[in-house]
Amino acid sequence: MPVDRAAYRAWDGAARPSAGAALVIAGAMIRRILRLKLVRWLLGTITIGVCVFSSVIFTFMREGRANRRVAEVLERLGYEQGSLLAWANRSFWTWIGFWAVLVAALTGTRLIAEDRRAKALPLYFSRPVTLLDYVLGKALTAAFFLAVLLCLPPVLMYVIDTALSPESVAVSHLPILGRSLLPGLVAVAVLGSLALGVSALCEKPSHAAFLFLGLLFVAHVMLPRMLAEHIFDNNDWLAISPVHCAHRFAIELLEVPAQVDPDYPGMRALGFRWAAIGATLWTALGFGLLVSRIRTVEVVG
Amino acid sequence: MIARFRHVAKWYGAVIGLVDADVEIGPGVTGLLGPNGAGKSTFLKLLTGQLRPSQGEVRLLGANPYTTAAVHGRIGFAPEPDAFYEDWTGRAFVTFLVRLHGFGRAEAARRADEALDAVGLSDVAGRKIRTYSKGMRQRVKIAQALAHDPEVLVLDEPLTGMDPLWRRRLMDLLKKLGARGVTVIVSSHILHEVEAMTDTFILLFQGRVRASGSRGEIRAFLSDVPHRIRVGTPRPKDLARALLDLPGTLAVRLDDEGVSVETTAPDTLFDTLPALVLDRELPVTELREADTDLDAIFGYLVG
Numbered sequence: 001m002p003v004d005r006a007a008y009r010a011w012d013g014a015a016r017p018s019a020g021a022a023l024v025i026a027g028a029m030i031r032r033i034l035r036l037k038l039v040r041w042l043l044g045t046i047t048i049g050v051c052v053f054s055s056v057i058f059t060f061m062r063e064g065r066a067n068r069r070v071a072e073v074l075e076r077l078g079y080e081q082g083s084l085l086a087w088a089n090r091s092f093w094t095w096i097g098f099w100a101v102l103v104a105a106l107t108g109t110r111l112i113a114e115d116r117r118a119k120a121l122p123l124y125f126s127r128p129v130t131l132l133d134y135v136l137g138k139a140l141t142a143a144f145f146l147a148v149l150l151c152l153p154p155v156l157m158y159v160i161d162t163a164l165s166p167e168s169v170a171v172s173h174l175p176i177l178g179r180s181l182l183p184g185l186v187a188v189a190v191l192g193s194l195a196l197g198v199s200a201l202c203e204k205p206s207h208a209a210f211l212f213l214g215l216l217f218v219a220h221v222m223l224p225r226m227l228a229e230h231i232f233d234n235n236d237w238l239a240i241s242p243v244h245c246a247h248r249f250a251i252e253l254l255e256v257p258a259q260v261d262p263d264y265p266g267m268r269a270l271g272f273r274w275a276a277i278g279a280t281l282w283t284a285l286g287f288g289l290l291v292s293r294i295r296t297v298e299v300v301g
Numbered sequence: 302m303i304a305r306f307r308h309v310a311k312w313y314g315a316v317i318g319l320v321d322a323d324v325e326i327g328p329g330v331t332g333l334l335g336p337n338g339a340g341k342s343t344f345l346k347l348l349t350g351q352l353r354p355s356q357g358e359v360r361l362l363g364a365n366p367y368t369t370a371a372v373h374g375r376i377g378f379a380p381e382p383d384a385f386y387e388d389w390t391g392r393a394f395v396t397f398l399v400r401l402h403g404f405g406r407a408e409a410a411r412r413a414d415e416a417l418d419a420v421g422l423s424d425v426a427g428r429k430i431r432t433y434s435k436g437m438r439q440r441v442k443i444a445q446a447l448a449h450d451p452e453v454l455v456l457d458e459p460l461t462g463m464d465p466l467w468r469r470r471l472m473d474l475l476k477k478l479g480a481r482g483v484t485v486i487v488s489s490h491i492l493h494e495v496e497a498m499t500d501t502f503i504l505l506f507q508g509r510v511r512a513s514g515s516r517g518e519i520r521a522f523l524s525d526v527p528h529r530i531r532v533g534t535p536r537p538k539d540l541a542r543a544l545l546d547l548p549g550t551l552a553v554r555l556d557d558e559g560v561s562v563e564t565t566a567p568d569t570l571f572d573t574l575p576a577l578v579l580d581r582e583l584p585v586t587e588l589r590e591a592d593t594d595l596d597a598i599f600g601y602l603v604g
Contacts, residue, residue: 024400032386119382123445126349126378126455127401128370 021129025137030144033107042103043148050092050153051160057088058164085161085173086254089154089180093250096150097243100187101216103149108142108195109212110205112294117203135196135290142192150187150246154180179253186279187246193286194242200293216242219282240278248275302327303453303484304348306510309357311343317508318343322357324503324513326486330479332495333488335505341488342381344505345457348486349378362453374402377446381457381488383438387431391422394430395445402449409448416448417441419474421467435462443471453484460494472498504598512598519598527551528567529597532574533559533587540585543577544570561591 033039115121124134158177162170195212202208220241228237239248252272304326311318319340326348335341346352347359350366350373359365364372385394395413396406404412417426420440425433430441439462446454456475460468476498479485489495495502503513512519534540541553541560549566564570567590578585592598 020403021401024397028397028400032388035388114386118386119380119384120386121384122346122349122351122378122380123384123398124401125351126373126376126380127398128374128403129401130370 021127021133022136022140025124025129025134026140026144029111029138029141033110033141033145036106039103039106039145042099042106043145046096046099046149047152047156051156054088054157054160055164057084058161083173083176085157085176086179088157088161089176090250090254092153092157093183093247093254096153097187097247100146100149100191101213101243103145104142104191104195105209105212107145108192109199109202109208111138111141111196112199112290113202113205113208116200117205131291131294135294138196138199139192142195143188146188146192147184150184151181154184176254180250182253183246183250186249186275187243190242190245190279190282190286193283193290195286197286197289197293200290220244224278236274239272239274240281242278242282245275245278245282248272249279303362304486305358305360306344306347307358307360309347309354309359311347311352311355319347320508322510324510326484326503327501328479328482328484329501330475330485330487330499332499332502333486333505334490334492334495334502335488336490338507339490339505340508341490341505342457343508344503345378345455345486345488349373349376349455374449375451376453376455377449377451379442379446379456379459381461384442385430385438388429390427390429391417391433391437391441391444392426394441395448398445399448404449412448412450413444416444419447420444420471436464436467439463440467440471451483453486454478455486457488458490459487460489460491468494516598527563527565529591530562530564530567530570531559531587531589531591532562532585534583534585536583539581540578540583543581543583547573547577559587 115124125131154177158173158180161173162168194215195208198212198215199205199208202211220243224238224241224244227240228235231237239245249272252275302325306322306324309322310320322344333341333344343352347354348361348366350359350361350369353367359367362372362375366372366376389397392410392413395416396409399409399412399416400406402409414423414426417423420443422437422440422444425437430438433441439459443456443459446456454475459475460471463471472494475485475487479499487495487498500515502516502519504511504519532540532544535558537555537557537560541555544550544553544560544562547564547566547570549564549569550562551565552563554561554563562570574585574588577583
């Protein structure tokens with residue numbers, strides 16, 4: 001039997017930082033979800049794809065050594081003169097939304113639903129684990145996978161851009177990296193909190209995933225369109241969608257207005273405000289659902 | 302006192318879980334007894350701070366377990382339902398839960414191995430939990446509760462589904478822990494299981510604590526219920542005649558080997574009996590209280 005009290009006494013529960021348990025929970029859950037082949041495949045394919053895409057772009061489109069045929073193709077795809085890195089990131093944001101939703105549905109929605117199904121909550125809460133530890137641990141897990149999908153590619157693009165550039169651009173392109181990461185962080189917060197909130201409502205991961213997808217359908221397709229077209233007659237409202245808000249941030253932050261359009265009207269006029277409202281609203285809804293529900297789950301469980 | 306319930310009530314909406322529980326729990330093994338639905342799990346969840354009392358106060362190790370997460374570092378809890386990540390191995394599961402107590406990876410793994418060894422699962426610790434039998438699952442739950450060396454061990458129906466051999470071994474293990482100073486609180490609806498582990502009980506029925514204390518204390522507390530005393534003798538008729546004259550005697554039943562007396566004054570009977578048998582030269586082969594076993598007490602308490 002374990003009788004070595006010295007090691008146990010070395011740790012005083014009262015003095016333990018809250019983040020310790022949260023990190024243990026997050027680490028274990030991340031390892032567990034990484035066992036899912038589909039998640040590994042999705043994240044791996046997208047990351048490698050972004051690397052290959054960036055390498056091609058940054059090799060062939062550099063000023064002075066651009067391949068004319070590749071340039072023509074890219075031009076047809078919407079490439080405009082300006083920062084290649086900003087353009088590559090804008091392109092990334094035009095298609096990554098769907099995959100981010102999918103990854104959130106595969107990872108975030110299972111985190112609490114599984115604990116409810118396995119009746120594992122008493123195992124957490126009969127230990128020196130607070131509600132904050134638990135929520136933080138699960139949120140970190142959801143954030144990890146979304147961050148790998150949404151924040152790692154901009155970093156990789158920046159690294160590849162810097163590596164392939166004939167002159168040193170590491171410092172001058174840092175602001176673009178910062179602007180590329182912000183939409184990712186917004187999407188991580190919005191989709192992660194919504195996925196966790198929905199997860200706390202269900203006892204089966206599959207139910208939580210479908211509920212999440214249903215909620216996003218309503219919140220992304222129906223609600224913003226209704227607000228924009230039928231209530232306020234203002235298309236800026238489209239930006240409050242939980243998927244579009246991050247995309248809108250990307251467009252606003254990564255545009256090169258002076259080179260593209262001398263009459264660029266500025267961020268506020270293009271719906272930045274609505275994107276900010278949308279992001280705040282959905283994140284608050286997700287965490288609100290999560291915290292209110294998990295307390296009830298604890299009692300019932 | 303290790304734990305104290307002061308007029309605690311818990312209800313879930315209109316459903317009553319526990320009513321006016323007022324008990325104290327000391328060191329050693331305490332059995333929490335009651336039929337299914339008596340409120341045992343609610344009692345244990347209140348004790349381990351997973352539920353907030355609707356009324357009253359719970360103290361465990363001097364603190365409120367609901368609001369003081371640090372107290373949880375000193376308790377080990379095995380819930381009744383299977384609470385597992387089925388795709389984890391027994392070792393990974395226990396190690397993870399031990400790490401939540403603040404232990405490093407290596408120390409947690411060492412403790413997990415020790416605890417799994419203590420419950421006889423070292424051979425299958427690397428197997429996924431979904432391949433475990435019901436008894437093995439019970440033992441994993443006990444291992445995770447033991448592994449961090451808790452001062453208070455709370456086990457909700459731990460012996461359910463276990464084979465007789467391991468049932469016996471775990472009873473011995475819990476008794477040893479109790480003797481070492483660990484406070485062990487075991488719930489069960491099977492009386493003889495608990496009776497084999499301890500002499501201290503809390504009896505729950507329909508959400509109420511009907512009695513608490515040792516068997517003798519609880520039986521003595523039931524003063525309005527006649528005591529049954531068995532006296533063995535080869536001359537039952539003579540003994541019955543003598544006993545009928547004693548104050549408090551309500552009934553005497555005879556058989557070939559002795560008599561069973563129902564009395565409201567057992568102390569008088571025990572005081573008088575030696576002189577009485579000597580005076581009448583009655584041989585006595587057996588003398589015992591016939592209704593101090595837990596079954597009988599429980600029967601009296603719940604009607």
